[in-house]
Amino acid sequence: VPTAVSALMQRPVDADISSVKTAFSGSAPMPMELFKRFESACGVAIVEGYGLTEATCLVSCNPPGGEKKVGSVGIPFPYTDVRIVKQTNDGALECGRDEVGEICVSNPGVYAGNTYTEADKNVDLYYQEKYLRTGDLGRIDEDGYLWITGRAKDLxxxxxxxxxxxxxxxxxxxxxxxxxxxxxxxxxxxxxxxxxxxxxxxxxxxxxxxxxxxxxxxxxxxxxxxxxxxxxxxxxxxxxxxxxFKPDLRKMAITRVYNGALEQAGVAARVVSVTDDKKRGLVAQVAANGSSDADINGVLNNFTRPWEPAAAA
Structure with missing residues (x-):
């Protein structure tokens, strides 16, 4: 994964790796600078690919012996159909070439309607009742190469x-x-x-x-x-x-921003933790410190993320 490659680049190449010809990378897009740094230091070609457990692993890969496009995750494997879909007021529509949308996958490993054992998790998980909605954002270029641009929920x-x-x-x-x-x-x-x-x-x-x-x-x-x-x-x-792990980063940001707003307003309440609620998402846990709910609401209700009183210690 790119983070592992980045960690390796902090250490000298002090072993004989001449027998290593190819390194495969997945799980996240690899930044161009890191790609260049690794190949320059190691003399090993990187092949980027894409896969996910819900599609029974591999979806696409840059051809190890063919044209590689740095930053792309290559071309879909045989018997794999990838569609790029965007949500509009008129429903889901397929994107054109190089247009970014959600990556949807159909292959022999996608069992539409039965990806998860919990039935509610399969609701709205498929495009045209066939293609798995991956939650990843991407595009397909004019040569048929797939490019991942991020996660829909990370936007x-x-x-x-x-x-x-x-x-x-x-x-x-x-x-x-x-x-x-x-x-x-x-x-x-x-x-x-x-x-x-x-x-x-x-x-x-x-x-x-x-x-x-x-x-x-x-x-x-x-x-x-x-x-x-x-x-x-x-x-x-x-x-x-x-x-x-971005949820932890979001918790840090909520704590910093909410506490800054409370302090600026002269309200003594403080966020003491942020929890992950299955229905409401991230929820700030606030210790009142003598402040009224009205005072806290007057500050924190300006934000979209909810808050609730912290449990007594």
Whole structure:
């Protein structure tokens, strides 16, 4: 996975790897800078592919012996049909070439209507009752290569404008001091969400948060996507397979933004934790500290994420 490759790049190549010809990468799009850094240091060709458990693993792959398109996840395997679908007021429509939408997959491993044993999880999970809705965003180019652009649920929605966090993350990973990066939408009373970023530095590297924000102003090309806040962490939270675990980053951002708003309003209440509710999503747990519900509502009801009184210790 790209995070594992990034970790490897923090260590010297001190072994004989001449017998290794190809390295396969999946689970997340690989930033171009990391791709170049790995191939230059190791002399090993990277082949990017795409798959998911719900489709019984592999969906597509760059041809190991054919044309590779860096950043794409290649062409679909035989007997695999991939459609790119967008949701409109008129229902689901298929996208044109190079148009971004949700990746939907039909192959012998997709058992439509029975992907999960819990029946409610299969509701609205298929396009045309055949194609698995993956929740991944992507596009298919004119040569039939599939490109993943992000996760539908990871999109940062700023005042109705969709921002792909991958643009921010790729820009930050181009900085020599940055090992890992994660971009999310932090709560905002006016725009709903604003982009913010979290980074983990290369071992021994030193750079300030202010310097990285200035770097973003140059290297994040969409003005609306430039992070409004950046935090350097000793280590980013990651999943068992090495992906940056964004729910934890969202919890940090909610805590920081809500507590900042409460402090600015002169309200003593504070967010003490953020929990994940199955129906409501992330919910801020607030200790009143003598503040009334009306005072807290007057501040936090300006945001879309809910809050509730924290349980007594």
């Amino acid at each position: 940062i929605i700023r005042g109705g404008h969709n921002i792909d966090p991958a643009e921010i993350e790729e820009a930050l990973l181009g900085h020599d001091a940055v090992a890992f990066a994660g971009a999310i939408g932090q709560p905002d009373a006016h725009s709903g969400e604003l982009p913010c970023a979290f980074v983990e530095l290369v071992a021994g590297a030193s750079v300030s948060e202010a310097e990285l924000l200035e770097y973003c102003k140059v290297h994040v090309h969409e003005r609306a996507a430039i992070p409004k806040h950046l935090t350097v962490l000793d280590e980013l939270p990651k999943t068992a397979v090495g992906k940056v």
